[in-house]
Amino acid sequence: MLKKILVIILFSGVVSSYAQKKPVAKSIQKKVDYKEIGSPLPEFKLSFLNGGSIVNADLKSQSNLFVMIFNPLCGHCEDETDSLEAHMNLFKETKIVMLGHPNVIGMLSGFIRGHHVDQYPKMIVG
Numbered sequence: 001m002l003k004k005i006l007v008i009i010l011f012s013g014v015v016s017s018y019a020q021k022k023p024v025a026k027s028i029q030k031k032v033d034y035k036e037i038g039s040p041l042p043e044f045k046l047s048f049l050n051g052g053s054i055v056n057a058d059l060k061s062q063s064n065l066f067v068m069i070f071n072p073l074c075g076h077c078e079d080e081t082d083s084l085e086a087h088m089n090l091f092k093e094t095k096i097v098m099l100g101h102p103n104v105i106g107m108l109s110g111f112i113r114g115h116h117v118d119q120y121p122k123m124i125v126g
Contacts, residue, residue, distance in 0.1 A: 046126040072111035
């Protein structure tokens with residue numbers, strides 16, 4: 001008799017552990033259109049040659065933000081950087097962030113010196 005009660009208790013515990021639970025409703029989030037003016041900046045981390053780094057939250061300010069994803073070996077990217085330098089007076093109220101892939105870190109110092117990027121404090125390269 002004691003065995004039957006013990007089996008029933010164990011069986012009821014197993015059955016209740018396999019019972020389905022009501023799914024928890026997730027909050028409905030609106031998809032962000034990153035092409036829209038004023039949309040939030042996606043998460044990223046920018047590392048510098050000196051070992052420092054910043055995240056997108058560090059770039060929040062009232063000024064404009066120009067983000068350029070580039071490759072220091074790309075001719076088009078070099079031409080664009082030279083064009084930015086030639087027209088730097090148009091970017092007085094703008095921070096310029098140049099994001100390179102981690103694989104090109106060894107080439108950044110030559111790119112920065114060759115294109116005089118280090119002369120402009122509003123240009124951030126990493």
